[in-house]
Amino acid sequence: VKIGASIFNLSPREKSLKIKCSISIGKKKLFQKEEKVSIAAKAKTKLEWLWKAKTPSDAYSVEIELWEGGKLIDKISHPLTVRPPQKAPQKDEFVSVKGSNFYLKGKKWFPRGINYWPSMLGGLDADVYAGNWLSPTLYDPLIIEKDLTILEKLGINMLAAVGADISLISGEKRAVRNLLDFLHRADKHNMKIMLYIPANPFNFEEEVISSIRKGGGIGEVGLASRSPGDAFRFIKENGLPNITTIFAYDIAWEPAEVLRVRAGAFNTAWEKWLIKNYGSVENAEAEFGVKLPRKEGKVAPPLGLNNTKADAAFLRFFSDYASKRYNAIVRALKSIDPNHLVSFRGGACGIPNAYWCAHLYSVGVAKHIDFLCPEGYNLQTKGYGNPTPWEDIRKGGLITLYYRFISREKPVIWMEFCGPIWPNGTVWKTEMVFTPKERLEYQKEEEEKFYKMFVESGAKGCAPWWYPGGFRVGENSDAGIINPDWTLRPVAEVIKKYNPLFAKQQPKKPDEYITIDFDAHPLDAWDTYAPLYLRLVEEGKMPGLRTEGTGTNSCNVPLIAVGNTPYNGRNPLKFLNAEFNYLEIKDKSGKWVGVEDGDTLEVDGRGGIWCRASVGNIGEAEWISPEKTKEAGAVYLLSYGDGIQIEAGIKDNTPFLKDADIPPFLLLSSLKREVKLTFRMEAKGRAFFGESITIKLVPK
Helix, strand or coil, X not given: CEEEEEEECCCCCCEEEEEEEEEEECXXXXXXXXXXXXXXXXXXXXXXXXCCCCCCEEEEEEEEEEEECCEEEEEEEEEEEECCCCCCCCHHHCCEEECCEEEECCEEECCEEEEECCHHHCCCCHHHHCCCCCCCCCCCHHHHHHHHHHHHHHCCCEEEECCCCHHHHHCCHHHHHHHHHHHHHHHHCCCEEEEECCCCHHHECHHHHHHHHCCCCCCCCCECCHXXXXXXXXXXXXXXXXXXXXXXXXXXXXXXXXXXXXXXXCHHHHHHHHHHHHCCHHHHHHHHCCCCCEECCEECCCCCCCCHHHHHHXXXXXXXXXXXXXXXXXXXXXXXXXCCEEEEECCCCCCCCCCCCEHHHCHHHHHHCCCEECECHHHCCCCCCCCCCHHHHHCCHHHHHHHHHHCCCCCEXXXXXXXXXXXXXXXXXXXXXXXXXXXXXXXXXHHHHHHHHHHHHCCCEECCCCCCCCCECCCCEECCCECCCCCECCHHHHHHHHHHHHHXXXXXXXXXXXXXXXXXXXXCHHHHHHHHHHHHHHCCCCXXXXXXXXXXXCCCCCCEECCCEECCCCCCECCCCEEEEEEEEECCCCCEEECCCCCEEEECCCCCEEEEEEEEECCCCEXXXXXXXXXXXXXXEEEEECCEEEEEECCCCECCCCEEEEEEEEEECCCCCCEEEEEEEEECCCEEEEEEEEEEEEEC
């Protein structure tokens, strides 16, 4: 261990000083050094020593003293942790998801969480605390230790570490060290960490997404910003895959694209999707019965047209677009860290609305992440900071139910909600040093409504916003569960009461189903279905959700297209949808090469040309393998173009959100001319569906 000191002489004359260094456990001195130095006026010097610890311990203490003329003039002391060599952890030491539950060491685990920022936040200037608390100027292990002790006694076992991502962005070594210290301390207090990393899939350039899908990995090319690539490198370089304290990566912060949609950021992709799925923009417009707007020569979203068919199509486009990006980034992340779960806080987005474009709305995104994390602010109908009627918060159970339904019962954690003492934008007044009793009672009552709704609707845990009390300068708010003096506020009683109830839930079969149809209600689904949900729970019934496609398969699913129009062979199906995980063809050297839409591949035209693929089911209907049925509707990968048509059946039946593997098959026995082929899934004898990839093959 390197021990040292930097000494600054700010006086106008030379100084003769003595520096004393010691390392101890309790009263026992393990290391001592003493050295004299002379420092010129306005100069500085640096001293360093090396010490080797004989045993790992959390109890070491380092002390540096500065003496002048027999008088102690300055002293710095701090704890030192020496960790044992890291052993390769067992798989069950990581939190995992099986079915609808989290598991840890073979037992169900329920995240009793909170959004955590250290307790010193209150009163700090925004430019001091902004961005991180791992920086050496803010990180104080004694404060961290006190916070974790309080939270452990409260029954908290999971921290969403807000602002603990500075080392992922800067790579500053002292911040990395502080992160590792924080993780070590959390582990001692039996806590798991949901760690934010800046890896929002929408922040990666298209070239990176394409490279990953073709098996090339993230590489160094085409990053939209430093941070996404830094996050991947940081994970590998600092051994995070083997740290069992980390429960999951939070890869995106409340992502929604409404502003970028309005700005035209997706117009090119939207136009391409229309052409791929309808044959042409004109075909799509004929089906919608309306001409779509244009912006700078590209088709724009149908904002303000009040056309449910066009709105439903845009909602489906965005779902497919988001799914493709999450598929690539989550696969890349899990290729370097297969041990940790991946999710993100989805924002206060509710259930799908066509133009908010929250990433959580995408059916495919629900396939790619391990659990789902809505937030509750949109339920506070009387304004943030005001008491909300119980009925309005109770309707939020529909959000839990929807994300359970669309993910086929992956766990749902409510990642943010609160009853703030002072809502955002409050103007500071001196008398606010003393928190009024009525604001404390409001906080307690408001958050209790949320906890009741979570337990009633089958959520697996939650994390209120947030731990530190005191006035947050800049946002001008206070939502903490503690006072600035570390005493618990009354809302802590609610946390103690309700957190154990998550583990006591018993699965219940629905008494009555709500049939949802977002194509019929792309803009008013909440107003349509939330009252139905509320009526059922008020009657003491357990609601369930279904669509017209629930429980169907590729042989019997209704052939309804997006927007509730009849399928005509050139429009996208509502309940059958597919996404390529990869499509590979052997190139001219005999190597498997991933291909993407628009690629050209040179192949050996003299011998057999082989193909293989993996395709994800992101439509509700199950795919039936040709080996399991003789009926129309068995699912194949169809390759066609330039007079060629080849079918390769899926190996096994493939339920919603699962993957179908198409084993290697002979695409062409030989090739003498350049051909253009399109690859797409087919329910044979019924319909074509899902993503299509068109490539050129050139014989060599």
